Amino acid sequence: MLIFEKGKEGRGLSLLPECDVEVVLPEEKNRRELALHLPELSENEISRHYTELAKKCHGVNDGFYPLGSCTMKYNPKINEDMAALPGFTEIHPLQPAHTIQGCMEVMKTLEEYLCEITGMTNMTLQPAAGAHGEFTGLLLIKAYHESRGDKKRTKIIVPDSAHGTNPASAVMAGFSVVSIPSGPDGCVDLEKLREAAGDDVAGLMLTNPNTVGLFDKNILEITKIVHECGGQCYYDGANLNAVMGTVRPGDMGFDVIHLNLHKTFSTPHGGGGPGSGPVGCKEHLAQFLPSVLVEGTDELSFKKAENSIGEMKDFYGNFLVVVRALTYVMTLGKEGIPEASQNAVLNANYMMHKLKDLYTMAYDEVCMHEFVMSLSDLKKKTGVSAMDIAKGLLDNGIHPPTMYFPLIVEEALMVEPTETESKETLDEAIQVFRDLYALAGENAEQLHNAPVRTPVTRLDEVGAARHPVLKYEY
């Protein structure tokens, strides 16, 4: 039941005292006449309503969440405690500098740690999400070429295995997109890259490990090809959880990167946000960074970069997410950060190893933090699709892997267990995957109809788009 269908006129909370000054209303021409309908409920009703909604959600706390490319690792509780400190939550963003030294130090410290982890020289914490970071990074590339009077660089090279945000961000930044096909091994096809590389190329966007979970061994050659044609190399940090402490994007030749604090650095996804997408860069791009940079040692202050591209959003980024990420990095430290990545890779390889006799692996070799299975063989044999297996997992309390991504693998399921899952959880999940495989052969119909134990069964998405109902009508 919707919240609008609950409660009664006249119910409500007693939140505020009476107005203690003379009441002033806007003049009639500026006064609201339109009726305003909002729920009228007691606090108990509100509390129960949202508790009911919460029961119809699946968070990392509810169970295994091997959602590829999303890094659904455990969200430590100390992070939440620290983000709730009044010394952070009650601070106005426009307070005088001497009253926000703690906030500045949080920003500066995290910037420094993230630079070290990624091999970058500078970092902005302003972007609010991964896609927002991509847009920011691409604008740095744009500003860089323009500053050199190089106006003909209008293209961004994006592999066909890339996330949809990459091409969309490139267009928002005013570039056109050149899509290059991946090689048969799922990695960048060097020949195709050489063909695309020219004096009209502004840059290349890439993840490494790539979207099929493999480390592209030619990475130094790739970034060299792009640099030699005068382009810049952009690292999409979606998969950084595989390589922290082992490899740094900066050392692979990347000039600019974005990170996802809500993936790699353990901050909660919040059901779709708030996240945080810091952008790091090498020295030659630092002059274009947006927002403010923290300067100084004893007395910290904000400074604008010399040729800043401007503001990507209001204020300095999703600060409370930054607080959580700093708490996490401080907790893990120099040994814990690499150990997290090592175990993420171990868990992925363990699961892959235990499934590959049944499920077809898109690329049967050592994977990084995630692996991609292709269910097209199973579909041919039994009619059971990647979607059906995913829905079958729901009935077993497991959040499905990412489905139908990357686009270069048919009937793809992309599995990313993360490092915070125990061997028992992995073993249980492996058994569920194996049972579902067997069920596909025995009773495909049952999987076509899955899920049946969830609050609702499969929903009519076509109908939803054809006859949109996007709000409750009073």
Added chain:
Amino acid sequence: MGTYIPGTKQEQKEMLSEIGFGSMDELFGHIPDEVKVKGGLQIPDGMSELEVRKKMTKLAEKNKVFPVIFRGAGAYRHYIPSIVKSVLSKENMMTAYTPYQAEISQGILQSIFEYQTMICEITGMDTSNASVYDGGTAAAESVAMCRERKRAKALISATTDPKVLETVKTYCYGNEMELVIVPQKDGVTDQEALRELIDKTTACVYIQHPNYYGNLEDAQAIGEIAHEAGAKYIMGVNPISLGVVKTPREYGADVAVGEGQPLGLPLAFGGPYVGFMACVSAMTRKLPGRIVGQTTDHNGKTGYVLTLQAREQHIRREKASSNICSNQALCALAVGVYLASVGSEGLKNIAVQCTSKAHYMAKELEGIGYQVENQGEYFHEFVTVSETPAEKVLSALESEGILGGYPLDEHRILWCCTEMNSKEDIDRAVSIIKGV
């Protein structure tokens, strides 16, 4: 060092050997040596939970929490009902991903559907999306969504919050829309200048209402100028004001956007906040970002899904209306709980208290010789001009635990009152200022 890895060293070893590796180094053996990190990361050692807690608490204590705040300028301290925090801390919602798997995400999807309904209710618009990053990006996205093949110029009023204006500017730098700033006159948009600047290549006119200086614009007339030229009309609004001030719908706006922070989110040094975006039904398919729709499952039961996804990047790639692929779901949840808690009468009461207290403070400041800069109507912010240097006024207040208004220059201060400021607070502040 702290860790969240359940596997013991022994277990790790066993798992490694089960998949054919002797060590972690071997597992990473396929990575070329020349790119590997040598000598470890140069960051401090890890810490126990207690040590981290002490360190972070110390950092928080280096900031000054002001018990009384008269500063707004884009971030507002309002009362946040206890129930808001309680709901936000529900782990199932907080730790979930974007609701792609609708069958196990009905709670989040329904909360967004309810949020969309409430945004439509307060703004009077037809369709709301699931929210975007914040008010600034909502403004920037709204300008981009109005672009048409032959209309690529955006007019934005100089009375817009400078941060919002800067964000719009950055987005326009990216997508190469032309951005022209409409000058201000007496603290509001100069309508004559607007008439001169607008033409048939204008995609949209953007104003903020109440504007950066707290003033109410002649929003109806500006909308008419926009529409006469065939341009879309966007209003950036303060959601609290909508409890009592005319809605964007009533002023004739095509798109309404704004910063949702006043609706249940703490100041938090500027974020996370939440941007709302709503439009008339004719523009629904131009809205960027997530949208939740109602539908039914195979058994005819009502349910909710992400819908109209043909607009979005994961389907359209480079042809998408925006690259955004998330929303501020948890912040949108806060907005929903907040609006459910205050109700329609409550929102109106808060709006009335805000504007009443601002007018009281302005009157009191005028009483001690401060001039209110503009003569028109204002909501809960206003600008004073005085011979006394702003810096002196603000530091006198600061030493008494009061964060004064935002200094616009040496002599002009932008003040803000909300329901949090009691008459006693205001009187105390005014008497301190009088003593400067």
